[in-house]
Amino acid sequence: MMEFKLLIETIGNILWNNYTLYAVLLTGVVFTLWSGFSQYYALTHGVKVTRGDFDKQDDPGAITHFQALSTALSATVGLGNIGGVALAISLGGPGAVFWMWVVGFLGMAVKLTEVSLAMIHRDTSDSDNPSGGPMWVVERNLSNKGPVLKYIGKLIAGVFCIALIVNTITAGNMFQAWNVADLTQTYFGVPTMVTGLILAIIVGAVIIGGIKRIGAVASKLVPFMLILYVLACIFVLLINIESIPKMLALIVTSAFSPLESSNAFLGGTAGYAFMYGMQRALFSNEAGQGSSAIAHSAAKTDEPIREGVVAGLEPFIDTIVVCTMSALVILVTGIWNRPGELIAEEVNFSQAPESSSWVLSTTSKNVDDLQQGQRVYMIYEGTLNLETGNNLNKIYGTTLTTNQNSVIEWETINVTQTPVINNRFIYLDYVGATLTAAAFDKALPGLGKWLVTLASWLFAISTMISWSYYGEKGVVFLVGEKWVILYKVGFCALAVLATTGFIETDAELNMFANLGTGLCIIANLPIIWLFGYQAMKEYKIYITKLKRGEFNTNN
Structure with missing residues (x-):
């Protein structure tokens, strides 16, 4: 087992070299500038689209803009916001949060680009189950360019699907199950494997119903859990309001300079704050991974860019709002550098x-x-x-x-x-x-035990059902529908495996999460760079029409 974990760690170190991080940042900067800061339209027009102002029942697709955003958010707003932020701070220090902000802002443009591409090239031949994502983008672009490029297109698409399935297993499944099992055992003494079995049964019952059931569940679960968690964060921050300016300053300063050790915190370099912040933000909001484009491809719309603009909201909600609140709760309560128990x-x-x-x-x-x-x-x-x-x-x-x-x-x-x-x-x-829960408990005894445990269960379930759909699309693209049932059974079984002691420390948890995330980014970035110009061309046309008032609303 140690040899296997060492192999995973070695692969992760190769995937997450400095050049990968720089490539992600460069991609975000390029498409932010190319789109003329599309973040503005995501936060304005995207909100109007999400609330249904442009919905038309006869548009191609299976679910509404709101359900598509909820499904994608249910995959991004998960244990990455509760557990991932805690990992970033415990391993990289407060400075990691600054780099999460950077990735969140730039990720809005990246997400718009990759989702717009997926919408342009999606397959709607099955109106109840549309298909889209990076694999469709690359195959459809190269399929009519001669036999050699057609083969290369299939190869690249296949590599992405394999990376997607690995990401589904590690980040979208095992990371979620492990966190919930560890938290539930810590507070309630429930054996971790029991938690894994319960999660597997609940998730299995939902994913059998396909994207329509997933979208219906996500559209109800996500708003509830988001509001519940954000309100709890606001409560903790209000009673520690005097510490917020100091912690915000610490986030910025420690992003660029080493931070000395302090009690439970071992200390950290600016380089590792950069790395862990980038890793956890990319894990959390999925920008550049191409995964959420699969959920958005099921949206009802005849305007591909419209759904891309909606997708731009995800990194803002996920990273800049929810992750920041989690981070500040951990920092202002002092749980990250606490004295020993x-x-x-x-x-x-x-x-x-x-x-x-x-x-x-x-x-x-x-x-x-x-x-x-x-x-x-x-x-x-x-x-x-x-x-x-x-x-x-x-x-x-x-x-x-x-x-x-x-x-x-x-x-x-x-x-x-x-x-x-x-x-x-x-x-x-x-x-x-567990670190985030301890922070809530320090602010108000019992708050972490009950609220964070409940939120973690809801976050984990919603994330796992959405990621199972992503992995399913990868399986279908590779080997067809006949393997879907076996895949779903395997997905649920791996949730149990993650809770049997297979993962033990925060470093191992980070290692497995990084494997899937890194593979998807390495596989997807070339697709964005090769074909992103198509999304930018259509985006500029769409924004011109929007400014002219050519789109009718339902109001």
């Missing part, structure tokens, strides 16, 4: 004979207060940590009961020099959504 009275590192393995032993009061199987960590000084720029590292442990006494069993670490404990604090290992 326990203090070790005795600490001792012992070295195994003739090896570089070290075993930690500790004694501490109040270990009995922790749940059986609770993961904790201490901070030690050892080898250089490239992610933080210092020599601080985490050593993890798990609580267990021996002879009716609770103790912490620490993992073995392999370092060449003698490790030294940095401080005597023992920290609870809050990973992803």
